[in-house]
Amino acid sequence: MADVTRPHAPRLFLVDGYALIYRAFFALMQRPLSTSRGENSSIAWGIANFLKRLLTTHQPELLGWVHDSGATFRDELYPDYKATRERLTDDLQADFDQGLERVLQLLAAYDIPVLTAEGFEADDVIGTMAKKGVDAGYNVVIVSGDKDFQQLVRPGIWLLNPGRGGPASVEESWVGTENASDRLGVPPERVIDYLALVGDSSDNVPGVKGIGEKGAIELITQFGPLENIIAHANEITKKRPREALLQYEADARLSKQLVTIHCDVPIELDTDTLRVNAPNTDALRALYLDLEFTSLLKDVGGGPISGGPAAVPRPVTDAPGVPTTPRSSSSSVRPAPLGVVESTSGVPVLADARYTTVGTLDALTTLLQRVREVPYIAIDTETVCDPASPNPVDPMRATLVGLSIAVLPGEAYYLPFRHRLDDGGGNLALLSGDAGIAGRRINAGVPEPVNLPPFESEACAPLRAMLEDAAVKKIAQNAKYDVLVLRGAGVHLAGLSFDTMLASYLLDPGRRSHGLDLLALEFLGHTMTAYEQLCGKGKNQLGFDVVPVDAARDYSCEDVDVTMRVRTQLEPLLVSHAMLPLLTEMEVPLVSVLADMEYDGIAINLAWFESLKTRFRAEREKVEQAIYVEAGEEFNINSNPQLRVILFEKLGLPVKKKTATGPSTDASVLQELAEEGHTLPTLLMEYREIFKLEGTYIDALPRLVHPRDHRLHTSYNQTVAATGRLSSSDPNLQNIPSRRELGREIRRGFVPRSGWRLLSADYSQIELRLLAHLSADPAFVSAFRAGGDIHKQTAAIIFGVPLPDVTSEMRARAKTINFATIYGQGAHALSRQLRITHAEAKEFIDTYFERFAGVKAFLDRCVLEARQKGYVETLFKRRRYIPELKERNFNIRAFGERVAANAPIQGSAADLIKIAMIRVHTALATEKLASRMLLQVHDELVFELPPEEEGVLATLVKREMEGAATLDVPLLVEMGIGTDWVTAKS
Secondary structure, X not given: OOOOOOOOOOEEEEEEHHHHHHHHHHHXXXXXXXXXXXXXXXXXXXXXXXXXXXXXXXXXXXXXXXXXXXXXXXXXXXXXXXXXXOOOOHHHHHHHHHHHHHHHHHHHHHOOOEEOOOOOOHHHHHHHHHHXXXXXXXXXXXXXXXXHHHHHOEOOEEEEEOOEOOOOOEOOEEEOOOOOOOOOOOOHHHHHHHHHHHOEOOOOEOOOOOOOHHHHHHHHHHHOOHHHHHHOHHHOOOHHHHHHHHHOHHHHHHHHHHHOOOOOOOOOOOHHXXXXXXXXXXXXXXXXXXXXXXXXXXXXXXXXXOOOOOOOOEEOOOOOOOOXXXXXXXXOOOOOOOOEEEOOOOOEEEOOOEEEEOOOHHHHHHHHHHHOOOOEEEEEEEEEEOOOOOOOOOHHHEEEEEEEEEEEOOEEEEEEOOOOOOOOOOHHHHOOHHHHHHHHHHHHOOOOOOOOOOOOOXXXXXXXXXXXXXXXXXXXXXXXXXXXXXXXXXXXOOOEEEEHHHHXXXXXXXXXXXXXXXXXXXXXXXXXXXXXXXXXXXXXXXOHHHOOXXXXXHHHHHHHHHHHHHHHHHHHHHHHOOOHHHHHHHHHHHHHHHHHHHHHOEEXXXXXXXXXHHHHHHHHHHHHHHHHHHHOOOOOOOOHHHHHHHHHHHOOOOOOOEEOOEEOOOHHHHHHHHHOOOHHHHHHHHHHHHHHHHHHHHOHHHHOOOOOOXXXXXXXXXXXXXXXXXXXXXXXXOOOOOOOHHHHHHHOOEEOOOOOEEEEEXXXXXXXXXXXXXXXXXXXXXXXXXXXXXXXXXXXXXXXXXXXXXOHHXXXXXXXXXXXXXXXXXXXXXXXXXXXXXXXXXXXXXXXXHHOHHHHHHHHHHHHHHHHHOEEEOOOOOEEEOHHHHOOOHHHHHHHHHHHHHHHHHHXXXXXXXXXXXXXXXXXXXXXXXXXXXXXXXXXXXXXXXXXXXXXXXXXXXXXXXXXXXXXXXXXXXXXXXXXXXXXXX
């Protein structure tokens, strides 16, 4: 420990507890340790050894173990904070929770206090304790590998990255004032400015898109703190960081708030509690005996466990009589890890696998014969993407480099097409270890790669024919990417029968990732080679086309091999859950539909968008001036601290919510204040909407137009929303507002190709119709069968008046409660929406459920079944698991109840539109129409058509959409045709 300003002062060690617990858990996830009873002991084993090492090596005088305390002010400030973190499956969460309990027992036995503060993260508690420790005369050591803590380094405060043991051991390392700039390139006092610019993907801190690590360092070196950088943004000579700062200033300011560690948490420095004492050896011995930690028992005077193992904990086995932790819906037992060996290419491969390079046409012929001998094959494409693409994994801008095919588990082949020697002028010789396995191989020198003839050549026609042969069944992981890549190479892939990513999604739609690496880990116990391990990362990352062919073979064949093996695990689970038809008849056929839609894209009127820039800027500036007039002064509207002063100090508006940094100014607060009649919050909401629309659509969409066809190509995601709904990204075309004039102006810029028109087809009140069908409520069903205005019909039933006597106010209230019912809103939400008292709202809801008793019974039944089964189902047997119903926290349980009531309705609507899309797509091909389906936005489909097909297309779409399901109430589709999206919709 260098730079000791107070060499004889006692040392206070502050441990970032959750970080170490997560690391211990995930480090051993591939081969989890287990007791003979089946308890996962990985976390306890890792922390027990860490504590032993820390206390023995460093002998701290004071020691505190710091934990988070649940939701914090950052979650309120930014609801998406940490939203990108992987969500554990139910069984893994149970293992983790049990491991956490064991850690608390360990800490109690060592007499180490756990420090928390409600509403604050561990980082803030550590920052506060470190400051108080230094002020009290202690030397403080923060034990963590988190780069955020570098902002706290100062004389008297150090960081200790504890390293890790095992085969891939990492030595512990110290950070003090003398080397604090080495890791990030900036001094501690500028770390929060650096993090505000580059963001943090692990915590989903946005940063400034377009500014990387190098750019951030340059800006900080030139201008200093973030506020100064923003103030001088127009002086930045480089175009990209200048425009990024101007566009994402709000993100930068928000990010700085998120990454700043607070050092004023209400927690005291109790040195008596923190003082390190001798452990309670009896408690430790009992704990180690229970956990079967034989080797650690020696440290506390214990011996071998009677009748137990004489070695360290072993992986879970499936031996008879040995219980294992119950798995989630998506698996059954922990797999035995697959054996791995080091191949000559440097890429680890499965020990029982044989991967072959197909480098000649004779070998290709042999492979194609082999393909015809097996029930199905797994395929995967390897590509390089256009460096100018805004999305580095955009299949629309990707070039096919190679193709891998697995015919059986362990038997896979790699077909190279465009591998080359790097022509970067010798730069590869300068690459560091970050260049990955391929970089090190290239540095060592490789021969000229041997490729097959170009994929599009006549010589490869038999291969292309096989890919287009529906009789050859194919499986893939994230098949839509491969379909689009092959489409760009001139092949319409046919015969797709299984997608492991979609299968995983159906089995457990709530998990955050369905990536092949995680599926391999969970179902096969196998850790796959990551792309970054092969090709490096950052500026040193290599394109796949310069990866040596043998390394590419082992990497790509592992993908298809694992896909083949994972299918054998997932398919029986789908069968047992009666969900295989949902995969094979809905989700997999939809892949081709979505791929065609994405490939076709949609045109936008660039001149119109250019004109909108001026209009939106003028509108924003107009609202800005109105805000300044209402506030009585000019201020930074995007600054929450300044906004707090204006709203709650100067104008004295009532505080609705508080965060750790002061009164909240989030959207819900502004909405509530606006509903109370306050003008400034209304203007602020309008400003924020304009600002968001400018950045998200007006500025962004023209830049995303594809240079090949000058059209916009979104990407539809089948495995994101737990409800089963499709989502749209790069760009997101499903969230363009349609009810506000500004949103409609953006939609007006979506147009057909020259001489054609757009057709919009929208299911009418589909969720209400599904609610009527699922509940079988006689009054609700009769109202829909009667036709006409359902909200007016509902109002007549609720208020007990004849239909002609329903007023516009009655209808509006009925409409509000109709949709409130679907989304499980209570009296509080309804009272705010209708601006009535809580008692009136409750009475309104009671009356509604009295008139529609079948609806109430159905919703109650959904919640009851979810509690009993753990899930609810849609009309088409899609499951939604609801673990929230088991939570102790009332708010979380209440959320689970709302999900249980809503998921069958919303999920059935999602299924219905998917069925309709497949039917329409098939009918368009069958009737050989030129018309194309371009967009799906919730319950709406948008088509492009030549004028002569207007009548036949309208008939076809109405027939197929309304025939997608047979319900107790009629399905109704409303259609319109126009020269842009708005006129077609209207």
